[in-house]
Amino acid sequence: xxxxxxxxxxxxxxxxxxxxxxxxxxxxxxxxxxxxxxxxxxxxxxxxxxxxxxxxxxxxxxxxxxxxxxxxxxxxxxxxxxxxxxxxxxxxxxxxxxxxxxxxxxxxxxxxxxxxxxxxxxxxxxxxxxxxxxxxxxxxxxxxxxxxxxxxxx
Numbered sequence: 001x002x003x004x005x006x007x008x009x010x011x012x013x014x015x016x017x018x019x020x021x022x023x024x025x026x027x028x029x030x031x032x033x034x035x036x037x038x039x040x041x042x043x044x045x046x047x048x049x050x051x052x053x054x055x056x057x058x059x060x061x062x063x064x065x066x067x068x069x070x071x072x073x074x075x076x077x078x079x080x081x082x083x084x085x086x087x088x089x090x091x092x093x094x095x096x097x098x099x100x101x102x103x104x105x106x107x108x109x110x111x112x113x114x115x116x117x118x119x120x121x122x123x124x125x126x127x128x129x130x131x132x133x134x135x136x137x138x139x140x141x142x143x144x145x146x147x148x149x150x151x152x153x154x
Contacts, residue, residue: 041109044117045098050091053078061095063102065152068145071095076140085137093133096144100127104152121151 047061050071054061059070071092078088097119101107106122119127127147136144 040111041101044094044109047091047095047098049084049087050095053088063099065099065103065145065148068096068099068143068148072140072143072145076137078137086134089134089137090130091133092136092144093128093130096133096147097127097129099148100129100151107151125151127151 045063051061054067054071054074057074059067059074061067061071078084094117097109097117100119100121101109104121108120109117110120110126111117116128116130119129121127132142132144132147135142
């Protein structure tokens with residue numbers, strides 16, 4: 001899924017600048033866990049629709065591997081709504097990426113030139129989390145927790 005609004009957002013905002021007293025006018029430092037700009041990484045982690053659906057089912061999304069297991073257990077009621085399905089799939093993929101970036105050393109967000117966010121692992125492998133999220137939302141396979149376990153290794 002093309003997320004071209006990231007390019008448009010960057011064009012409007014230019015280089016990211018700190019707004020606090022210690023760094024007024026200086027570029028923000030990147031979080032070492034995120035290859036993308038910190039605000040882009042924050043934007044990618046929002047996953048508002050997924051978080052709302054999970055909360056209504058009593059599942060807390062705390063950006064942990066355990067929360068991916070809980071998501072895999074949800075009843076997939078979104079599959080009955082063709083308008084919600086692609087949005088929820090997008091959020092699921094971005095949430096998977098957020099968990100990977102925040103919990104696996106060396107994993108970073110990368111935004112391809114076409115605007116697609118991917119996660120680059122320390123090994124150099126790129127994980128198209130948005131495509132994985134769409135597959136999960138539509139079919140339940142692959143499970144989000146299974147993908148995480150695969151990239152996390154032994």
